Amino acid sequence: MSLNVQLDQSAAKCTSVRMTGGSMLVESLKREKVEVLFGYPGGAVLPLYDKLYDSGLRHILTRHEQGAIHAAEGYARVSGKPGVVIATSGPGATNLVTGLADAMIDSLPLVVFTGQVATTVIGSDAFQEADVLGITMPVTKHNVQVRNVEELPQLIKEAFHIATTGRPGPVLIDIPKDIAVSEGEFNYDIPIDLPGYQPTVEPNHLQIRKLVEAISRAAKPVILAGAGVLHAKASEDLKNFAEQQQIPVANTLLGLGAFPGDHPLFLGMAGMHGTYSANMAIYECDLLINIGARFDDRLTGNLADFAKNATVAHIDIDPAEIGKNVPTNIPVVGDAKKVLEQLLHQNGKKGHGEEWLNKQQVSKVEYPLWYGHSEEEIKPQRLIEMIHKATNGEAIVATDVGQHQMWAAQFYPFAKPDSWVTSGGLGTMGFGLPSAIGAQLASMDRKVVAVVGDGGFQMTLQELSVIYELNLPIKIVVLNNLSLGMVRQWQEIFYEERYSHSKFVSQPHFDKLAEAYGIKGITIKNMNEANEYLTEALTSPEPMLINVLVAQEENVYPMIAPGKGIHQMVGIRA
Numbered sequence: 136m137s138l139n140v141q142l143d144q145s146a147a148k149c150t151s152v153r154m155t156g157g158s159m160l161v162e163s164l165k166r167e168k169v170e171v172l173f174g175y176p177g178g179a180v181l182p183l184y185d186k187l188y189d190s191g192l193r194h195i196l197t198r199h200e201q202g203a204i205h206a207a208e209g210y211a212r213v214s215g216k217p218g219v220v221i222a223t224s225g226p227g228a229t230n231l232v233t234g235l236a237d238a239m240i241d242s243l244p245l246v247v248f249t250g251q252v253a254t255t256v257i258g259s260d261a262f263q264e265a266d267v268l269g270i271t272m273p274v275t276k277h278n279v280q281v282r283n284v285e286e287l288p289q290l291i292k293e294a295f296h297i298a299t300t301g302r303p304g305p306v307l308i309d310i311p312k313d314i315a316v317s318e319g320e321f322n323y324d325i326p327i328d329l330p331g332y333q334p335t336v337e338p339n340h341l342q343i344r345k346l347v348e349a350i351s352r353a354a355k356p357v358i359l360a361g362a363g364v365l366h367a368k369a370s371e372d373l374k375n376f377a378e379q380q381q382i383p384v385a386n387t388l389l390g391l392g393a394f395p396g397d398h399p400l401f402l403g404m405a406g407m408h409g410t411y412s413a414n415m416a417i418y419e420c421d422l423l424i425n426i427g428a429r430f431d432d433r434l435t436g437n438l439a440d441f442a443k444n445a446t447v448a449h450i451d452i453d454p455a456e457i458g459k460n461v462p463t464n465i466p467v468v469g470d471a472k473k474v475l476e477q478l479l480h481q482n483g484k485k486g487h488g489e490e491w492l493n494k495q496q497v498s499k500v501e502y503p504l505w506y507g508h509s510e511e512e513i514k515p516q517r518l519i520e521m522i523h524k525a526t527n528g529e530a531i532v533a534t535d536v537g538q539h540q541m542w543a544a545q546f547y548p549f550a551k552p553d554s555w556v557t558s559g560g561l562g563t564m565g566f567g568l569p570s571a572i573g574a575q576l577a578s579m580d581r582k583v584v585a586v587v588g589d590g591g592f593q594m595t596l597q598e599l600s601v602i603y604e605l606n607l608p609i610k611i612v613v614l615n616n617l618s619l620g621m622v623r624q625w626q627e628i629f630y631e632e633r634y635s636h637s638k639f640v641s642q643p644h645f646d647k648l649a650e651a652y653g654i655k656g657i658t659i660k661n662m663n664e665a666n667e668y669l670t671e672a673l674t675s676p677e678p679m680l681i682n683v684l685v686a687q688e689e690n691v692y693p694m695i696a697p698g699k700g701i702h703q704m705v706g707i708r709a
Contacts, residue, residue: 151322156284156315157186160248163291164192166323169219171195171210171576173203177223179250179263182315184221195576195605198597200227202569204234205595208243209533209573212556215368217244217298218573224250225263228309229270233563236274238305240560241389242366244298245305246291247275253313254282267309276304281311285319296327301334302453303366334452338469338477345465346424346448347483353422353446355491356382359405362389362559363427363451369472370394370552373426376475380485383495385413387428388544389559396528396548402495403504406434407695408541411502411707414695416495417442418702425449427471430460431560440700450474504545505708506689513665515539515614515685519546522584522612525670530582531556531574535567535591538620541691543586553578565594568611572598575607582608584673589615589642599652602678610673611680613645616687624690629697649680656680 154162160183164172171193176184187194197203200222207218218238222231228249238245252261271278277297281287287310294306350356364373370393377384377400384394385405394401403410405417417423423445428434430449435441441461448465449457457466467474506516519542522530532547533556534540540557549555556574558566571585592613602609614620622637646656657672659665659681672681692706 151320153318154321155182155186155318156281156287156310157182159284159287159319159321160291160310160315161186161190161192162321163288163323164219167291167295170216172219172221173197173206173210173573174221175200175203175223175227177227177250177263179224179252179312180221180227180248180310180315182312183248183250183310195572195601197569198600199595200230201233201565202595202598202601204231204238204245204247205563205566205569206573206576206598206601207245208234208238208566209556209570210577211238211243211245211573212570213531213553213574214577215366215553216577217246217295220245220247222247222249223263224252224267225265227263228267229265232270232274233561235271235305235307237558237561237563237566239274239276241558242303242362243305244303246294246298247305247307249307249309250315251280251309251311254311255313257311267307271307274305275307278307278309280309281314283319284314284317287314288321288323289325292323292325293327293329297329297332301332335454335468336452336470336473338450338467338474340477342465342467343474343477343481346467347478347481349422349446349448349465350380350382350424351484351486353486354488355420356380356422356424356487357402357416357420358382358384359387359417359423359425359428360384360390360393361387361426361428362393363471364390364393365552367427367452367471369475372472372475372479374398376479379479379482381487381492382424383416383492385409385416387434388557390428391544391555392549392552395550397550399496402499404544405701407436408545408691408693410499410504410545411693411704412495412498414693414701414704415498418700420445422446423448425451426475427451429456429560435460436695436699436701436703440702502707509662509686511661512686513659513662513683515542515616515689516546518612518614518665518683518685519543519586521665521669522586522673523547525673526582526584530554530584531578533557533567533571533574533583533585535587536562536564537588537591538616538624538689538691539586539588539614542614564591567591568595569598571609571611572601572607575609583610585609585611587611587613588620589613589617589639589645590619592645596648599649599654599680603653607678608676609678611649613680613682614685615642615645615682616685616689617642618687621691627690645680645682654678654680656682658682658684660684
């Protein structure tokens with residue numbers, strides 16, 4: 136047994152022991168109870184990968200660094216634990232930038248380690264050198280380059296703390312190659328001391344009282360629940376609060392699953408492709424209680440018409456979000472679970488009556504989501520409904536970005552949290568397949584369905600290799616309309632049907648492509664085949680790709696056009 140291995144094994148028993156930077160990384164990950172990490176090796180991280188060889192840590196070798204970081208995002212989204220990523224210097228690190236930006240805007244906890252050229256040649260344009268700190272500073276919650284090996288354990292400990300507290304986000308540690316092989320004292324027992332980073336978790340009691348009083352006065356209150364509810368593990372508290380006060384609830388795109396999709400108080404998803412009932416309730420309300428949502432443009436539409444007659448209460452752990460887009464009357468900074476617990480304890484007086492709730496029920500019945508039915512061609516909305524039925528509504532659904540994403544959000548009601556994995560703020564195509572891998576690894580006892588478009592799927596389809604190698608029972612459903620569907624829809628509506636490079640002249644045989652990767656694939660061409668084969672394919676115990684030829688000219692409705700208000704939806708049908 137080598138000296139380094141002996142030191143690695145004894146490190147947990149000692150407060151301080153000498154070891155290399157690579158061994159420090161391994162031991163630190165063990166101290167953080169990391170279950171799985173995703174990565175791709177290269178020259179600058181070989182000292183780190185050498186220590187992973189017999190570390191006992193589970194490493195997933197993806198086929199591209201972007202696949203690694205999206206898989207880590209899926210893992211973080213479902214598990215609530217930080218996703219861990221390792222990539223080499225230069226292109227390895229720059230290939231992570233999209234995932235970092237995606238995780239930053241969607242508040243996903245990641246701890247990312249990048250290799251770097253040796254400190255002696257930093258700044259000399261050495262082979263595979265890139266200014267990773269400069270490149271990633273705008274898209275990380277925190278980043279740092281290690282210059283002293285003995286600082287590494289403390290920096291890793293701080294990285295996990297920063298990534299997972301306050302508003303979650305990605306933290307990057309850049310490790311020069313000579314630091315990884317240098318020796319120093321390992322000490323993981325140093326207390327975290329970050330005077331400039333003190334997230335507010337407990338809300339101000341006076342602000343809670345103001346909100347309780349506003350609820351008691353409101354005749355038409357609405358709750359808007361975002362992903363902050365999910366990050367805080369506060370879904371049950373939200374349900375209890377909505378039931379206690381009898382307030383209807385709308386979700387943001389990323390908040391889906393935070394409130395049961397089959398609950399009588401649920402209005403649906405709000406925003407550009409949200410339901411009539413959710414959007415009109417926000418437009419007409421006199422009190423809007425935002426819990427953990429950003430008030431982004433795809434939700435609000437024209438700000439002049441957004442909740443224009445409402446008192447706005449905004450509950451968020453990130454004070455920078457409060458008042459950023461929508462003027463806020465009652466700001467409440469704090470963890471969503473802590474806030475909801477206090478609101479439940481207050482058990483304030485309900486100011487509204489049955490008239491407002493009855494109006495919402497009527498709205499849902501009179502203006503439901505709809506689509507034109509066909510006995511021949513497969514309507515994508517119908518396909519999502521069939522997936523929901525075949526999985527009993529209990530699957531984890533991961534998507535790419537585009538029309539299929541919106542149809543999945545609309546027609547797959549989520550009954551429980553941590554079931555919806557999608558790219559919201561950045562809108563990253565290629566996210567769906569690798570994020571499904573991370574989601575499955577985070578929850579091996581649940582069915583995972585990757586709903587992807589034929590465009591986005593081709594951006595990261597090489598990760599089929601990972602699914603095959605790990606024998607993950609993921610079902611990949613390709614909604615194949617031979618186009619970049621959302622781009623085509625906008626060109627149809629706003630660009631006089633000038634379809635500039637949004638339709639594919641040819642596509643691979645996706646079923647045969649899957650088989651080339653060792654995964655069973657089938658193609659479904661019409662409703663008869665869908666009725667015959669879809670449920671069996673979705674319920675099989677093995678990984679499978681299901682290529683579905685859907686109606687090519689179908690559009691996502693309702694829709695709020697750019698510059699229009701949240702009440703100015705098109706595509707509504709009573």
